[in-house]
Amino acid sequence: MFRLFFRRKPRRAPVNARVEALRAQAKAELPPRLAELAALHGFQYRKIFIKNNVSNWGSCSSLKNINLNLRLVELPRELQDYVMLHELCHLKYLNHGKEFHALLESVCPGHRELARRMKEYKIR
Ligand SMILES: [Zn+2]
Numbered sequence: 001m002f003r004l005f006f007r008r009k010p011r012r013a014p015v016n017a018r019v020e021a022l023r024a025q026a027k028a029e030l031p032p033r034l035a036e037l038a039a040l041h042g043f044q045y046r047k048i049f050i051k052n053n054v055s056n057w058g059s060c061s062s063l064k065n066i067n068l069n070l071r072l073v074e075l076p077r078e079l080q081d082y083v084m085l086h087e088l089c090h091l092k093y094l095n096h097g098k099e100f101h102a103l104l105e106s107v108c109p110g111h112r113e114l115a116r117r118m119k120e121y122k123i124r
Contacts, residue, residue, distance in 0.1 A: 019052060019070070026050045026070035034066065034084050041107045043088040054123045058083045060090035071123055079121070082114040 031048050038045060046064045052071075059067045066087045072080050085108040093100035104111045 022073060023050060023052065023070045025073045026068070029073055030068050030080075030084075033080065034068070034088075037081065037084050037107075038088055041085070041088065043091050045088065045091055057118070057123065058087040060087045060094070062094060064091055066091075069123060075121060079114060079118060082108055082111060082118070086111070086115075 027050055030050060034045075034048055037043075044064070045060075045066050047066070049065060049067045050070050051067050053069060056067075057069045057072060061067070066084075068084070068087070072083055075083075086104060089100055089104045089107065092103060101111075108114065
């Protein structure tokens, strides 16, 4: 009886069809757009990872890898670009200091208004 109890497989979360559909769309759409924006503005990153998390829309590591949330594809195009350009600027400044914002404004004019609009969207 104990054995039966302990041998039971851990319960796995059911594969969420919606998340998998978003992941497929994100993998098809986000890497080419990030590459395009990077080339346009002279940024060089190492790798892009598509993540499924609720903590951020994107992040940039000190190893120059960029992580993007798969739910970005549900946002308007200009906000997708804003997030990607924001993370690309972190390749040069790993903070939100003055230089970071000046650089971001130069590649993404009106970025503060776009940042404000991002607040209307929650990662679900
Ligand atoms: Zn940032």
